[in-house]
Amino acid sequence: METQRPILKVCNLNVHYGDIHVLKQLNLSICANQIVSVVGANGSGKTTLLKAVAGILRPVQGAIIYHHKQIQTLSVHEVVRRGLVYVSEGMNVFPFMSVLENLEVGAYIAREKKKDRLSLVFEIFPLLADKLRQMAGTLSGGQKRMLTIARGLMSDPDLLLLDDPFLGLAPKDANRLCDALKQIRRYDITLFLAGQHVRRILRVATKAFLVEEGKIALAGTGEQMLGHPHLRETLFGIVAESGVEIP
Numbered sequence: 001m002e003t004q005r006p007i008l009k010v011c012n013l014n015v016h017y018g019d020i021h022v023l024k025q026l027n028l029s030i031c032a033n034q035i036v037s038v039v040g041a042n043g044s045g046k047t048t049l050l051k052a053v054a055g056i057l058r059p060v061q062g063a064i065i066y067h068h069k070q071i072q073t074l075s076v077h078e079v080v081r082r083g084l085v086y087v088s089e090g091m092n093v094f095p096f097m098s099v100l101e102n103l104e105v106g107a108y109i110a111r112e113k114k115k116d117r118l119s120l121v122f123e124i125f126p127l128l129a130d131k132l133r134q135m136a137g138t139l140s141g142g143q144k145r146m147l148t149i150a151r152g153l154m155s156d157p158d159l160l161l162l163d164d165p166f167l168g169l170a171p172k173d174a175n176r177l178c179d180a181l182k183q184i185r186r187y188d189i190t191l192f193l194a195g196q197h198v199r200r201i202l203r204v205a206t207k208a209f210l211v212e213e214g215k216i217a218l219a220g221t222g223e224q225m226l227g228h229p230h231l232r233e234t235l236f237g238i239v240a241e242s243g244v245e246i247p
């Protein structure tokens, strides 16, 4: 049975970049042990939302409540220490460090747990265990993405934020990553994903949100969202009445 324990609540969140008001009184709530996805048109504010939650964007207006405590004024370091970890989009590894050294960097906040975290990472991404001494810069794109997520896991998160995790992945690597995300969830880690690969990101989601005009416009299970006429029209260009796909 799925637990409905809320792990994160975002209340009336406002984020500005100078004069640009990106998130406008945004509200959402995430329960533990879910895979939660945020989708939206380009520039709708998905990355902004994740970065605000992770403490990377400051100041923000509104409240971000994690494990029943407000965190919107805390530093990134403190947010990570409490178990909320953000993995940026792209394949940002330290190219001249080995795979193991990259993973060790991720464990800077949970050094005493390094051995346990490594075991967990190798269970989820066995391929990394075979490449520990290899320079990270020589990995393939899919392997680098695995390493960035694995490095996030080394910080001992219970809420892991992944920005555009499928970006630039070949279909085979994207399928592998979907399996890995489901496996991560089984370790009592809640996943909060955002991205442009709407079908993939909704298929893997147990709960999903559509961001529009700085607010949550729709919420539902991933499957419900995939079939929703408004989402299909705004993100896929599929108009329900005629079934015509607009290129």
Ligand code: ATP
Residues within 6 Å of the ligand: 017, 020, 022, 040, 041, 042, 043, 044, 045, 046, 047, 048, 049, 195, 196
């Ligand atoms: P995408 O799907 O293209 O990655 P997104 O939904 O993640 O987009 P954001 O990257 O959060 O959207 O950007 C939201 C809006 O804020 C966009 O209009 C973007 O141009 C603007 N924006 C983002 N970062 C900055 C910044 N550092 N300075 C000014 N404007 C920014």
